[in-house]
Amino acid sequence: MLLPQGVSIAHPDKLYIGGTWVAPQSSRQLEIVSPNTEQVVAHTAEAGPQDMDVAVASAREAFDHGPWPQMPPGERIAAFRKMVEHMRPRAGELAAAWTAQVGGLASFAGPMHQGSIATLDGIAGFAEAFEFVEHRPTIGAEVGLIAYEPVGVVAAIAPWNGPFGIMANKVAYALLAGCTVIMKPSPETPLEAYIIAEAAEAAGIPPGVVNLVPAEREASDHLVCNHGVDKVSFTGSTLAGKRIASVCGERIARCTLELGGKSAAIIRDDFPTEAAAGLLANTITIMSGQVCAMLSRAIVPRRRHDEIADAIAGEMQKIRIGHSDDPETQLGPLAMKRQLERVESYIEEGKQTADLVTGGNRTSHMNRGYFIEPTLFANVDNTSRIAQEEIFGPVLCLIPCEDEEDAIRIANESNYGLNGSVLTQDAEAAYRIARRIRSGAVGQNGLRMDFGLPFGGFKQSGIGREGGPEGLLGCLESKTILIDAMPGHL
Missing domain, CATH: 3.40.605.10 (Aldehyde Dehydrogenase; Chain A, domain 1)
Structure with a gap:
């Protein structure tokens, strides 16, 4: 065979x-x-x-x-x-x-x-x-x-x-x-x-x-x-x-x-914009975004929202899309045709409720395969479908918040509770916020996982x-x- x-x-x-x-x-x-x-x-x-x-x-x-x-x-x-x-x-x-x-x-x-x-x-x-x-x-x-x-x-x-x-x-x-x-x-x-x-x-x-x-x-x-x-x-x-x-x-x-998961990354004011942009853009593309624990919602202070959106878009536009066996490739294809169609349907949905900053299209230089650009939506309403449902692709939602308390509320305003992250230079603050996020795992400054430790989810x-x-x-x-x-x- x-x-x-x-x-x-x-x-x-x-x-x-x-x-x-x-x-x-x-x-x-x-x-x-x-x-x-x-x-x-x-x-x-x-x-x-x-x-x-x-x-x-x-x-x-x-x-x-x-x-x-x-x-x-x-x-x-x-x-x-x-x-x-x-x-x-x-x-x-x-x-x-x-x-x-x-x-x-x-x-x-x-x-x-x-x-x-x-x-x-x-x-x-x-x-x-x-x-x-x-x-x-x-x-x-x-x-x-x-x-x-x-x-x-x-x-x-x-x-x-x-x-x-x-x-x-x-x-x-x-x-x-x-x-x-x-x-x-x-x-x-x-x-x-x-x-x-x-x-x-x-x-x-x-x-x-x-x-x-x-x-x-x-x-x-x-x-x-x-x-x-x-x-x-x-x-x-x-x-x-x-x-x-x-x-x-x-x-x-x-x-x-x-x-499933719809995990949130909370960006605190002490975390630099460029560092946040590089981390989030290069996380959402891991395994083409097809990770249950993926940080697919980024919750940012409203006054920094636009500058962070621009910075993430800039990082996403640098990402090299190509075949999986090319050592230079940073973002490969989605796993199957139905997954590509699923992601595209969510992107179309997102265009009706949020601002498409970058991405959202199949790659123009690849005429075969299930390739999609890394995609960023900004000014996302946390109650919208793209913020509440698992897309399972390289699609990141940027959600503005008023303060830390509001950020925690938004992070918990989900049927899911698998993972999360706090982007901060203050480990004490990371721990304090982690204890209030209703999820099975929380990491400081990124998608952190250790399969030698217990892994699983709250809620659905x-x-x-x-x-x-x-x-x-x-x-x-x-x-x-x-x-x-x-x-x-x-």
Whole structure:
């Protein structure tokens, strides 16, 4: 089957279920289109509803009767570290797959995927330090123990913008907790999950513990609805997250949801205009703006609004747009045609309610591919659609405020609460404002992220946390045990 240059996958025409590569029950294939050229660059197998049921049955059998959940944590950690060692030399393949599938910059792809693999080492370290059985004081018996046990079968559903790092983290936490897992990558980016499955096979992970079923959305919904799934770990849109939460709620299944964002950057008076312009213009173009935690609203003092708008526009106009594999490119394409059309629809909406300062058009020098100029709207009303809805593209909204109190009000006037930033030279002020912003993360002076720390959202940006030791807790159930004496092996 067709694969991108630099990517080698043994069985792209198969699914990985029960420790073996099996043909899907239909002859359908997923077709991956390059956003740089609009040409098909890869095909893989496509799972259907029946394949989902087989994968769940396999994971269920491995959890209920297999050795993995009963292994001492140290043995699971050692097996997982073997998986990571099989992934480590394939960072170049992962980078090539990402660039081919979603148009991620080749100049960024290598460090990004090396960093994602290093994060897996860190997650294994969290598991080594985690106390899976705690001794607690109790009045109910001589000995009180809290045992942390695996939640069960986990459906891991990852998005297309960061397909390896997000999926690998979900798999890591599930496996290290003792769960079995079914990987359901985005239909636009299935290749990375194949490499994870091959690493599990090479490391000797027991059959059924790791399964792979690339699929379109109808079959994915069938997976979520399967009662054999104990937990859904999902990263993606808030709309899809609402559907998953409602399905899980019907049977009280567990779910972790990392959803959309409309994150605000508050610019204080002590932060220079040129520095703010350079930071914001070169942040909104990261991954073509297709980042859930993106700083897409900039809240600025009204008296500085126009000068900051002019400065950001000047920086945006310097940004080099081009193909992802060009080392000089700073802004590559959007990931797919429907995403380009979505961004364009929001730009048209924005023209009716705000001032278009720069950008807003497809690039004139690129006659093929899903390219759009970095775009700045000024004098944006925070209640407008472009300020309230996630655009997921290189579109920045500049919103004037009266003072710090008003800036905090505007930042919180959103259904989302994933990320935020305070642009200031005063760390005390950054901390004070951060504590008042209703979001899961806040950084001083930019889009700051650390996947070794818990990450997730308030409000409609999600439920639960991934990252850090807290990521393990999402794959565990706590059990209280009250007994008359301490067991000898503890």
